[in-house]
Amino acid sequence: xxxxxxxxxxxxxxxxxxxxxVDGFINHQVDPLLMDACGAELARRFARVGxxxxxxxxxxxxxxxxxxxxxxxxxxxxxxxxxxxTMPDQVFLTLAPSHTKGRMVELIISPExxxxxxxxxxxxxxxxxxxxxxxxxxxAEVAGAQVVGIGTLVEKTFEQGRASLEPLGVPxxxxxxxxxxxxxxxxxxx
Amino acid sequence: xxxxxxxxxxxxxxxxxxxxxVDGFINHQVDPLLMDACGAELARRFARVGxxxxxxxxxxxxxxxxxxxxxxxxxxxxxxxxxxxTMPDQVFLTLAPSHTKGRMVELIISPExxxxxxxxxxxxxxxxxxxxxxxxxxxAEVAGAQVVGIGTLVEKTFEQGRASLEPLGVPxxxxxxxxxxxxxxxxxxx
Numbered sequence: 001x002x003x004x005x006x007x008x009x010x011x012x013x014x015x016x017x018x019x020x021x022v023d024g025f026i027n028h029q030v031d032p033l034l035m036d037a038c039g040a041e042l043a044r045r046f047a048r049v050g051x052x053x054x055x056x057x058x059x060x061x062x063x064x065x066x067x068x069x070x071x072x073x074x075x076x077x078x079x080x081x082x083x084x085x086t087m088p089d090q091v092f093l094t095l096a097p098s099h100t101k102g103r104m105v106e107l108i109i110s111p112e113x114x115x116x117x118x119x120x121x122x123x124x125x126x127x128x129x130x131x132x133x134x135x136x137x138x139x140a141e142v143a144g145a146q147v148v149g150i151g152t153l154v155e156k157t158f159e160q161g162r163a164s165l166e167p168l169g170v171p172x173x174x175x176x177x178x179x180x181x182x183x184x185x186x187x188x189x190x
Numbered sequence: 191x192x193x194x195x196x197x198x199x200x201x202x203x204x205x206x207x208x209x210x211x212v213d214g215f216i217n218h219q220v221d222p223l224l225m226d227a228c229g230a231e232l233a234r235r236f237a238r239v240g241x242x243x244x245x246x247x248x249x250x251x252x253x254x255x256x257x258x259x260x261x262x263x264x265x266x267x268x269x270x271x272x273x274x275x276t277m278p279d280q281v282f283l284t285l286a287p288s289h290t291k292g293r294m295v296e297l298i299i300s301p302e303x304x305x306x307x308x309x310x311x312x313x314x315x316x317x318x319x320x321x322x323x324x325x326x327x328x329x330a331e332v333a334g335a336q337v338v339g340i341g342t343l344v345e346k347t348f349e350q351g352r353a354s355l356e357p358l359g360v361p362x363x364x365x366x367x368x369x370x371x372x373x374x375x376x377x378x379x380x
Binding site: 015021023027062085101 | 217219222248253256260264265266267268272274275303
């Protein structure tokens, strides 16, 4: 998606160690119009998968998932990393490694909002190692729901996350697949 | 705002101790179309305050802030509760009591995205004690920015947060001001 790629080229920063900083428009400051356009494009790509619900993980998945949900007119559930007091005792919980925290974090969903028979479209900001998304897949499976697609804004293709998701046999889309980060040079896959 | 009030009456749950559970459409599962409508209404109410930026706190402020930002065509900054590795060493940081965690949490903003001279509209999901919003006000002030309005989806008027914000002398709007929670009965202010 040209709009997102151009923004990354203009404002993204390679911090080294494979870290691409996009805090100015995705992760800390968010550009709602860019997110709306990304949501529209993800909705277009997944228009035919028959999703009934969008699933993401807090925190930075919320903006792209919300905008995709708006365009597909579907509810969005975001997995919590800490169980709030409003959640029932019985929950779906899995552990996933956090690349920014260097430790495992919990991903928690209330059974109230993810049920058997649902067709789940997973949306997140980044596809890197795929570990967070695989955590969401496990939560969907334990709820008896079916994952029907996986969409992200940015894919760090050099972290091979896609290979860990392909066995699921569902469409995987990323709007800006980054081939390499080299000094000031960010290159996208064709 | 009628649409939001009706949804709260239909699906909100009084959990006791002043806790109103709205996890089915605001806090864990989000209804993007409802959020879009709430964002449009908040944008309408604050159309004339001359805001240059929207400020909120992760996590549950993101959805209403993002939709308000979309309608006002303004960037949205969400204060982080944990400093990510992409953030510079020097940050704006304050502490605010969390009503759901029973302890103080950090609110952190990078100086990259909140600068002197900005006119800040604060948007959050709940106005309860006002403590989180006052934390955001302190962050704006220390950045040299000016708060020009405060908008929330739900106000628990019985927690008196509005009184702590009124000395700021800026417009305060809530789309669903709850007067009382009594068993199954949720009452709104006129």
